[in-house]
Amino acid sequence: MRIFGVILAGGEGRRMGGVDKALLPLAGQPLIAHVLDRLEPQVERVLISANGDPARFGRFGCTVVPDARPQGPLSGILAALLKAGESGATHLVSTPVDTPFLPGDLVPQLLMAAKGATGGLAYAADPTGDHPATALWPVMLAPALSGFLAAGEAKVTRFAAAQGAARAVFPDPRAFANLNTPEDLALAEALLKGTA
């Protein structure tokens, strides 16, 4: 088993004011660096899923994979699955770029949950709900995902349900808290500095 990671950074960040969320400063480092620090020790290699000039991510030392056609997080997951497969990976773990509290046991918990799923797909959940963009994807799912997107579908939850995906439930209600607005960013800053 060879597991790569992908950080999904291809969104438009409209609720954040149309900025590149990946590079927003949080507690002294770009948001994406928080996610990378937590994901990198758990996988063989991390890819960044993003469109536009890849040079802005040069300092992180990860291969940047563009979407064939931006169509939401699943288009980034498909491009990364294809890239990971070409590079010899058997699995990919995806996470949004705006989840700075990602658990240190994300990958082992997803792997354990995936044993109960026929197609081998498992996604994360916490007491606040499901987080289907944070998931373990067998590279072999690429053709099914490609067909799903080609049919005009884009919802991760619908693909997960169609695949009989398993849920890995994490106890921390902040495990997958994502930063959509400037207020979310300010709260995360306070939490990381211990002032909230």
Ligand SMILES: Nc1nc2c(ncn2[C@@H]2O[C@H](COP(=O)(O)OP(=O)(O)OP(=O)(O)O)[C@@H](O)[C@H]2O)c(=O)[nH]1
């Ligand atoms: N590769 C890729 N990633 C995407 C795309 N759309 C969203 N994402 C990523 O998927 C994750 C969840 O996205 P959202 O929070 O729903 O959207 P967002 O664009 O970041 O923010 P809003 O514009 O405010 O909805 C984020 O990490 C995004 O960067 C896309 O079309 N392609």
